[in-house]
Amino acid sequence: MTGKKILIVDDEPNIVLSLDYLVRRKGFVPLxxxxxxxxxxxxxxxxxxxxxxxxxxxxxxxxxxxQTIKTNPIFSHTKIIFLSAKSRPEDISKGLKMGADKYVTKPFSTKQLMVEIVDLLK
Amino acid sequence: MSGLLILVIVVYLAVLFLVAYKIDASTRLRLRVANSPTIYALSLAVYCTAWTFFGSVGGASAYNIQFLTIYIGPIVLMPFLWFIYRKFIRISKAQGISSLSDFIANRYDKSIGLNRLVALLLMLGIIPYIALQITGIDKAIETIVTNNGTEQNAWLRYVDTSLLVTLGLGYFIIIFTTKRFQEKEQNMGLVGAIALESIVKLLVFLFFGIYIVFYASDKPDLFSDFDASKLKLNPNNDYGQWFGMIFLSALAFLFLPRQFEMGVVAAANERKVKRAIWMFPVYLLLINVFVIPIAIIGNNMFAGHKMNPDMYMLSIPMHLNSGWMALLVLLGGFSAASGMIIVATHALSKMVSNAILMPSFINNRFVLNRFKDRNHRIPVFFRRLSIFTVLLLAYLYHKLVVADFTLISIGLVSFVAVAQFAPAILGGIFWKLGNKYGAIIGISLGFFVWLVFLIGPTILNVNVHGMFRDDLNAVRPEGDLITTVLFWSLLLNFLGYTVGSILTRQTALEQNQATLYVDIMNYSADVDSGVVWKGKAFFPDIKSLLSRFLGERRVTAELNHFAQKQGIDLAAQDELDSRLIGYSEKMLSPIVGASSAKILISSVVKEEKLSMEDVVNILEESQKIIAVNKELQQRTDELKRVSEALKLANARMKENDLLKDEFLYTVTHEMRTPLTSIKALSELLSDEEDAMPDEVKREFLNTILKESNRMTRLISQVLDLENFESGKHQLIIDKVNVSELIQHCLQSLDGVFKQNNIQVCVSVEDELPELYADSDRITQVVLNLLANAAKYCDKERGKVWVDVTRNGSVLQVKIADNGPGVIPELREIIFEKFFQAKNQTMRKPKGSGLGLAISKKIIQLHEGKIGVDTNKPEGAVFTFSIPFTQNRD
Structure with a gap:
């Protein structure tokens, strides 16, 4: 499992900071x-x-x-987790409709997020 | 041809039967006819008879278009019709009135004598008019038959077609006015048939007019005789006569029994009158459009021949050998004549039966009791007998008298007759003091004049005209005689009515009725207690009386309904409530007539004499009820208004709630971002404390601190904005030195500028006046704009400009940077809170959460303006301007 590439997409540098550390600590390669x-x-x-x-x-x-990624066959093995402060039920259902595998709301628990990541990459 | 002619008439009558029958048979259709203002207006067009259809052309052929006064009269009347008809209709509904004579008699002490007088005089006045219609049909048929000289049709000359037609129409009237007659509803089958007749006569006239004008368009000789200057509205230059004719026809429109029948008795509601006010004049206009062209063409076509101009409508198509057109015209003429015959006979027969026959029968105890078991059939029998009598008399008049006269003259004689009811009726609804004696004296005087000078000569063939002028040739009562008689008869009538009323006293009942008639608008549209009684009666007596005439089932149902509505307990009462007695009389009235109804009810009610005091009390009481109703209505209206306002407020609140929800969502969402960093970083710190290098720990802790500050700022900004919006933050206005304020702001941000290597250019105009403003708040705005400029200016060689100027009485502060600028689409919304619309997924530029929204609020509170320059392609230019001195206080 280690060595798998995880792309972190966020415009808040401090959130990226924590995610980068978290992912790296578990042996994944952060992008x-x-x-x-x-x-x-x-x-x-x-x-x-x-x-x-x-x-x-x-x-x-x-x-x-x-949507762009999920409709492109070269990403057929790529999992997507939404990590968003948008927490209304309609936001979540829209996210899942776009093809995401998981939807986690901010603020998140680092442990819980890691469980989801590991689960998806199994 | 002649066979065809009979066939056409028979088929037409059959169609009328069918229409009336269909309407009568279906409740839905009856309601539609009853509620249709168009059908109402068309039924009023029963005004246009054979006299219009054939006679107008006859009148116009002498280049005298005085015949138009007959139509101008009602048109001039129309604006006032609403006020008069509304009263007529309400009074008739409230009192159960079914005829013109009942309407008059009920007002004047419910006098049987007056009722009889009116009925008799109307017979005298109207039967010649009905006869005139029979003559019209007869002449029309004759024109076709004689012009169509083939021998095989000769047989028709030996058949009295007018008798056949009269009998046919009589049958129609009997079927449609006495069959359903025990029922409460107005006779809508009849109304529908009359409306149809009005359509037929109008369409035929228009069609023939278009046809003949089209035919003559390329034959100039048909107009050779025409000279527009010959057309005279007023050939004798006698304006009194003109005015007289217009006045006369307006009165005729109001008081002709057939108009009263269609316009008042058969009107289910008064609202329909409004449409008739414009629709009826349009009808009159249309039916007169082609009169003059047809008259001119007829004059030219038959120049040199002796031809009755009244029959141009038929002799023209016969002359052109257009048999089918002649038939069509005959049909139109027949529809005009038959409509009048049907309605006039119906209305007259009601009066004859209810005012003349019925009271005699009811007053005769012996006969009444002898036919006790068949009482309910008596009104129908009398009605049929009356119809037969009226038509028979009209037929005889036609045969013996009318044949020599033009169509117009006899119509006018009838008009003068009905005009005699004007003082009594109009006085009756507008003048409370008018009384029975006045009415009887006035009407008698008027009719005496009419009889002697207008009717006498037609019977005796005496030249009355010569008594006024030296014109010995004229035997026919023409225009000037008509208006002269109208003037004198009405004058005497009016004087008799007013003087008679003033000199004699009203009875209590009459006073009561006078108030009900004159003040009908003060009572509700449907006064159930229109008839006032005081006395004792017993329910079984009155019920058995009503049942004798109306049938037990209907009586039980209606009395129960009324009792329920008025809150009267039928079972508990032996002695009857006076309202119930009144209602019983009203129920009986349309069947046996108002006078007979009163006699019948009196026979079972032990009446106590009604005193003036009683009348006043009763009226006051019913007015009180109205007042209470009005108040209730007002309350209801108020309640409606309040609930509307509440609904609106609720909607606004919901909208506000929605905005508030949105704001709350955005605020919490904004807070989530720093909170997310803080939570994630501190979780990592606490979980990995041992394994984590020190410099990473420090970086994490620093970041947590920064994010906490960001959150604090956010919270205070939200509170700030909220306080501004709710008005909790008040400005503290004081003298402010603008130059110092700017310097102070720049100093506090000095560190930021230096750190980021930003060059600041400041220009403050000299000798600025002192500013009256809240110093702290303006500082907040300037700081916010400067911080934004520092944040967005060029990263490498940042530049910020501050430009303070005076623009008249306004301070202008411009803060610009050399960054990427604000994209045009965002220039408006960056001043909104978090400036993101609902469901927006676009991320705002960093940091500009609430700063600009607060700045805008502050500037607005200072009565100023803030905006971002949209002209410059690069770099953001924010400008705010506030007046140096504010208008407040």
Whole structure:
């Protein structure tokens, strides 16, 4: 399991800071993107095994990123976890409809998030 | 041809039967007819008879278009019709009135004598008019038959077609006015049939007009005789006569029994009158459009021949050998004549039966008791007998007298007759003092004049005209004689009515009725207690009386319904409530007539003499009820208004709630971001404390601190904004030195500028006036704008400009940077809280959560403006301006 690539997409540097540390500590390889455009180019370049995806971003929003990736066959093995402060039921159901595998709301528990990541990458 | 002619009439009558029958048979159709204002307006067009259809052309052929006064009269009347008809209709409904004579008699002491007088005089006045219609049909048929010279049709000359037609119409009237007659509803089958007749006569006239004008359009000789200057509205230059004719026809429209029948008795509600006010004049206009062209063409076509111009409508198509057109015109003429015959006979027969026959029968105890078991059939029998009598008399008049006269003249004689009821009726609904003696004297005087000068000559063939003018050739009562007689008869009538009323006293009952008639608008639209009684009666007596005439089932049902509505307990009472007695009389009235109803009810009620005091009490009471009702209505209206307002407030509150929800969601969402970092980082710190390198620990702790500060700022900003919006934050206005304020702000941000290597250019205009403002708040705005500029300016070579100027009485502060600027779509919404619309997924630029929203609020409170420059392609330019001195206080 170790060595799998996880793309972290968030425009809040301090959240990225914690995610980067968390992922690295568990032996995964973190990749960082600070907005939707960066996320898509990084995904295309590295074909990550999992993407932790924020929704509210300055350019392309997380929903669109998710849909683009999930409809592209080269990402057939890539899992997506939404990590968003949007916590209303309609936000969550929309996220899952876009093809995400999990939806975790902010603020999140690092332990819980790691359980989900490990679970998805099994 | 002649066979076809009979067939057409028979088929047409059959269609009328069918229409009336269909309407009568279906409740839905009856209601539709009853509620249709268009059908109402069309039924009023029963005003246009054979006299209109054939006679107008006859009148116009002499280049005298005085015939138009007959239509101008009602048109001039229309604006006032609403006020008059509304009263007529309400009074008739409240009192169960079914005829013109009942309407008059009920007002004046419910006098049987007056009722009889009116009925008799109307017979005298209207039967010649009905005869005139029979003559119209007869002449029309004759025109077709004689012009169509083939021998095989000769047989028709030996058949009295007018008798056949009269009998046919009589049958129709009997079927449709006496069959359903015990029932409460107005006779809608009849109304529908009359409306249909109005449509037929109008369409035929228009069609023939278009046809003949089209035919003549390329034959100039048909207009050779025409000279527009010959057309005279007023050939004798006699304006009195003109006015007289208009006045006369307006009165006729109101008081002709057939108009009263269609316009008042058969009107289910008064609202329909409003549509008739414009629709009826349009009808009159349309039916007169082609009169003059047809008259001119007829004059030219038959120049040199002796041809009755009244029959141009038929002789023209016959002359053109257009048999089918002649038949069509005959049909139109027949519909005009038959409509009048049907309604006038119906109305007259009601009066003859209810005012003349019925009271005699009821007053005769011996006969009444002898036919006790068949009482309910008596009204029907009398009605049929009356119909037969009226038609027979009309037929005889047609045969013996009318044949020599033009169509117009006899109509006008009838008009003058009905005009005699104007003082009594109009006085009756507008003048409380008018009384029975006045009415009887006035009507008698008027009719005497009418009889001597207008009817006498037609019977005796005496030249009355010569008594006024030296024109020995004129035997026909023409326009000037008509208006002269109208003037004198009405004058005497009016004087008799007013003087008679003033000199004699009213009875208590009459006073009561006078108040009910004159003040009907003060009572509700449907006064159930329109008839006032005082006395003792017993329920079984009155019920058995009513049942004799109305049938037991209907009586039981209606009395129960009324008792329930009025809160009267039928079972508990031996002695009857006076309202119930009144209602019983009202129920009986349309069947046997108002006078007979009163006699019948008196026979079972031990009446006590009604004193003035009683009348006043009763009226006061019923007015009180109205007042209470009005108050209730007002309350209801108020309640409605309040509940509307509540609904609106609720909607607004819901909207506010929604906005508040949205705001709350956004605030919590904004807080989640720093909280997320704080939570994740501290969790990692606590879990991995041992394994974590020190510099990472320090970085995490620093970040946690920063994020906590961010959150504190956010919370205080939210509170700030909330306080501004709810008005908790008041401005503390004081003298402010603008230059110092700017310097102070720049100093406090000095560290930030230096740290990021930002160049600041400041320009403050000299000698600025002192600013009156809240110093702390303005500082907050400037700091916010400066901090934004520092944040967004060019990362490498940042530049910020501050420009303070005076623009008249306004201070202008401009703060610009050399960053990427604000994209045009966002220039408006960056001043909104968190400036994200619902469900927006776009992330705002960092940090600008509430700062600009608060700044905008502060500037607004200072009566100023804040905006971002939209002209500059690069770099953001924020400008706010506030007046140096504010208007407050």
């Amino acid at each position: 960082i993107a600070r907005n939707g455009t960066e996320a898509l180019s990084a995904a295309n370049e590295h074909i990550p095994d999992l993407i932790i995806l924020d929704i509210m971003m300055p350019d392309i929003d997380g929903y669109d990123v998710c």
